[in-house]
Amino acid sequence: MASLPTPPTSKTAHSSRADALREALASRVVVADGAMGTMLQAQDPSLEDFENLEGCNEILNITRPDIVRTVHEEYFAVGVDCVETNTFGANFAALAEYDIPERNFELSESGARIAREVADEFAAKDGRQRWVLGSMGPGTKLPTLGHAPYVTLRDAYQQNAEGMLAGGADALLVETTQDLLQTKSAIIGARRAMDVAGISVPLICSVTVETTGTMLLGSEIGAALTALEPLGIDMIGLNCATGPAEMSEHLRYLARHSRVPISAMPNAGLPVLGKNGAHYPLSASELADAQETFVREYGLSLV
Structure with missing residues (x-):
């Protein structure tokens, strides 16, 4: 069509x-x-x-x-x-x-x-x-x-x-x-x-790192940054698979080594299986507090 x-x-x-x-991402948290x-x-x-x-x-x-x-x-x-x-x-x-x-x-x-x-x-x-x-x-x-x-x-x-x-x-x-x-x-x-x-x-790339500490096929965050940054992306980050606690170490690495801005879009914790199916345990305020910490410690531009 x-x-x-x-x-x-x-x-x-x-x-x-x-x-x-681009200006907003460079000057504040979007x-x-x-x-x-x-x-x-x-x-x-x-x-x-x-x-x-x-x-x-x-x-x-x-x-x-x-x-x-x-x-x-x-x-x-x-x-x-x-x-x-x-x-x-x-x-x-x-x-x-x-x-x-x-x-x-x-x-x-x-x-x-x-x-x-x-x-x-x-x-x-x-x-x-x-x-x-x-x-x-x-x-x-x-x-x-x-x-x-x-x-x-x-x-x-x-x-x-x-x-x-x-x-x-x-x-x-x-x-x-x-x-x-x-x-x-x-x-x-x-x-x-x-x-x-x-x-x-802007071209943003967000990878998913599992609870194992690597992407699904075994790549660590350093390998992802090394492979993707030269492709001319405007931002790199993490999303999905885990909550903020499990992302912290990988975001710390990006904050130290990435030459482009960083994003994070975590789940509200790791899913918990209950009688009515899976649910995410973090409250809105808990997720917000975690993101605020990320912004302060790692200088995130997009959350």
């Missing part, structure tokens, strides 16, 4: 927002949103809403944009600076499992457009800039283990990023990465998309 024609001034406006985000999937599930979308592709949250960008809008609105209403697009699974690996890899651009563009519209509405109310982070998830294939060809993943990530830029994303967030080759495919795909669009936006 082709995107709508781009208004003549949109590229200038896009660049202006991206520059403002606050992003939290979970997307659980917020969508809480609204109990039907199987029809998913077009019988249950669990493919990105489909809701087309069938139930009202649900997706509500999530963004709830986060902006409590004061966040930026929201992530509902595009975590808009990649070759995830969409291929639903047999719809050809819908990558469509779902990416629509996810970014919904977030852009909500961000602009809130900015218009009070004059405070709001930003959209284009979420690029890891998918389910690990190229290092031969699950999928690197080139296939890279090209699909380029489509993903092109769609989000067309929809108005102010930054691209390569997140929850567990395989450095997959991470590289997403970063290079994002760079190629920016070249095609003629737009430069």
Whole structure:
């Protein structure tokens, strides 16, 4: 599905927002949103809403944009600076499992457009800039283990990023990465998309370090920094898998060695399994206290 024609001034406006985000990240702590999937599930979308592709949250960008809008609105209403697009699974690996890899651009563009519209509405109310982070998830294939060809993943990530830029994303967030080759495919795909669009936006990379102290395939945080920083990322950080306590050592390493700003988006502790399923044990105030400590000790720019 082709995107709508781009208004003549949109590229200038896009660049202006991206520059403002870079300035904010360099001068203060920028606050992003939290979970997307659980917020969508809480609204109990039907199987029809998913077009019988249950669990493919990105489909809701087309069938139930009202649900997706509500999530963004709830986060902006409590004061966040930026929201992530509902595009975590808009990649070759995830969409291929639903047999719809050809819908990558469509779902990416629509996810970014919904977030852009909500961000602009809130900015218009009070004059405070709001930003959209284009979420690029890891998918389910690990190229290092031969699950999928690197080139296939890279090209699909380029489509993903092109769609989000067309929809108005102010930054691209390569997140929850567990395989450095997959991470590289997403970063290079994002760079190629920016070249095609003629737009430069911040490129953020967030890796996932397990409770074992390494990424899923055994890479330590130092190896991740060494491999990813030369690719021209604007920020590096950690997200998912653990709570703040387990991230502290790795953030300390990044604070000492990274030449780019740092981010952290931890879970609210390690999940605890109860009779009603898993839940995260940290309260909002406990998570906030941990993030405040990170900001003070490690100089985080994005939380």
